[in-house]
Amino acid sequence: MKKFITTVKNIFSIEDLRIRILNTIGLLIVFRIGSFVVLPGVDPSRLGEAATGIFGLIDTFLGGSFSRASIFGLGIMPYISASIVLQLLTVGVPYFQKLQKEGESGRKRINQITRVLTILITLAQGVGYITATIPDEAIVINKTLFMTSALILLTAGTMFCMWIGEKITEKGIGNGISMLIMIGIISALPGAIISESLSKGGGGILLLLLEAVILFFVVVGVVALTEAVRRIPVQYAKQVVGGKVYGGQRQYIPIKVNASGVMPIIFAQSLMFLPALIAQIWAEDSDIASYIGTTFSDFTSWQYNLVFAVMIILFTFFYTAITVNPEQIAEDMKRNGGFVPGIKPGGPTADFIDNIISRITLPGSILLALVAIMPAFAIIAGVSSEFAQFYGGTSLLIMVGVILDTLRQIESYLLMRHYEGMMKSGNMKNDPSSYAVA
Template sequence: MKKFISTIQNIFSIEELRTRILNTLGLLIIFRLGSFVVLPGVDPAQLTSHEGGIFGLLNTFLGGAFSNASIFGLGIMPYISASIVLQLLTVAVPYFQKMQKEGESGRNKINQITRVLTIIITLAQGIGYVTATIPENAILIDPWFFKASALLILVAGTMFCMWLGEKITDKGIGNGISMLIMIGIISRLPGALVAEFMTRGGAQLLFFVAELVALFFIIMAVVMLTQATRKIPIQYAKQVVGGRTYGGQRQYLPLKVNAAGVMPIIFAQSLMFLPSLGASAFADKYDWAASIATTFADITSWQYNALFAVLIILFTFFYTAITINPNQISDDLKRNGGFIPGVKPGPQTAEYIDSVLTKITLPGSIFLGLVAIMPAFARIAGVDGNFSQFFGGTSLLIMVGVVLDTLQQVESYLLMRHYEGLMKSGKIKGRSNKVAVA
């Protein structure tokens, strides 16, 4: 405890770090306050909650703003969708590939395109949000005027959330966009924890303690999955320039076991409503269609979870393949005079990196699939639906990833000022590792 208090004192003794932390907290408070501001012309008492399916997932990411019909009802999600589209385009379309290689000017162009696409996606999603999730009896003004004004406010709210995320990144600590998602998720944790405790009561208090212990070990497992890397040794050739010798040192190319992050779960989750939706169209005519619709509407069924896990494994390989290019890594190493000991530069190096990447992605994808279906197992074991979301899935992965990234940034500030860091060793794993040019 004494060491922890000393670390906190060191953090707030650095003026720049203290300012960034306060800026982050202030901007996050503004974001949370906005999630409770209801769209003009809506009666909050007539709104329905969204706990299951894709709507429930969005409501979790947005900290309840989705169900509240808030001015931040769509939050930062349209911007994330636009970013994913642009990321895929930079892999598949040569025009965007060329733009990405133009340096700072190319990134600025991509950012501008992302913002425009965000507005378009927000308008499209806003129409569906206003018409499908807000009941007619909750609208207190003229419906057409409400829809037009609500669309404008939702677009403004999303752009404001995007601005908040960028300000957190520039003036605060951590990745601002990820921080907004994390604060939305974690804001629901206290309520879910209290509700679970009240449900268990005195007779089942031991079961509640067992839930907390299980949650702790699951979090530790997710931390291991997030931090796990396979380091490939890279040797650089010695060069003599002006009588001085450069290079010759050994560095490492770290390949993450879970290089895809939470994206495979998000992709798979977006497709999991299709079997139930498609089968429900024929449920009145065929018994087998009704059975499929019922089965895949239940997130605790083994069929649902088996398909969910398989999709996550497939999407993990797909997303890893489009984000990590072994040929480009090989070319960059060759250009900078680096090589893998025992492997010839060029195509052989690319094949070696691809082979290693495939070997570590398989267990990583399987473990990611297990983490994704853990909430279903928790619900089967009797855990409340809201609290079970924190036993795995996208919510837990995002929280762990953002917290680790934030801790690493705080750690870097402490180490630069020669203060002992947050960990006993004074450094978080991966912070001091030398990374090869890739």
């Protein structure tokens, strides 16, 4: 406890870090306040029940603003969608590949295209959002006027959320966009704990403590999955520049076991609602369609979880393949005079790295699938649905990833000022700054 208090004092004794933390807190408060501001022309008391299904997942990411018909009703989700589209385009479209290689000017151009695409996606999603989630009886003004004003405000709200995220990244601590998602998820945690406590009653304290212990070990497992890397040794040839000798030391390239992050779960989760929606069209005329609709509407069923897990494994391989390029890594190593001991530079090195990625991606994808279906097991075991979402899935992975990234940034500030870091050793385990990326 004494070490923790000392660390906190050290954090706030660094002026730049203190200002960044206060900026982050202030911007997050603005974001949370905005999530409670209802669109003009909507009677909140007439809104429907809490969102479920894919809408419930989005509502979790946005901290409840989706179901409240807030001006931040779409939050930064359109921006994330636009970013994913641009990321995929940089893999398959030569024009975007060229922009990606142009350095800072190319990144600025990609950011401009992302912003324009975000506005277009927000307008398209806004129409569906208003139509699907806001009942007619909740709209107290002319519907045409409401549709026009709501689309403008939703678009402005999304762009403002994007601005908040960029300011947190620039003036605060951590990745701003990820921080907004995390704060939305964490905002549901107190209510989930209270709901779980009430459901257990006065005699369920021991059971609640047991659930907390299990949750602790689940979080530890997710941290291990997030941080696990396979280190590839790289030897750099000695070079004499200006009478000084450079290189000659051995460094490492870290290849993450879970290189795709939460994206496979997000992709699979989006597609898992299609069978139930499609089956509803023929449910009255077909027993099979009725069975499919019932089965895939229940995310605790073994059929749902089996298909969900298989899709996550497939998407993990797909997303890893498009984000990690062994040929590019091998080419960069060769250009910088580096080589893997015992492996020839160029093509053989690319094949060697590709084989390693293939071997570690399979166990990583299986573990990721297990984390994704953990909430279903928690619900079957008697945990309330609100609290069960923190036992795994996208929510837990996002929270763990954002918290670790933020701690690393704080760690770097402390070490730069010669303070002892967040960890006893003074350096967080698997800190990317301790590796060399070719």
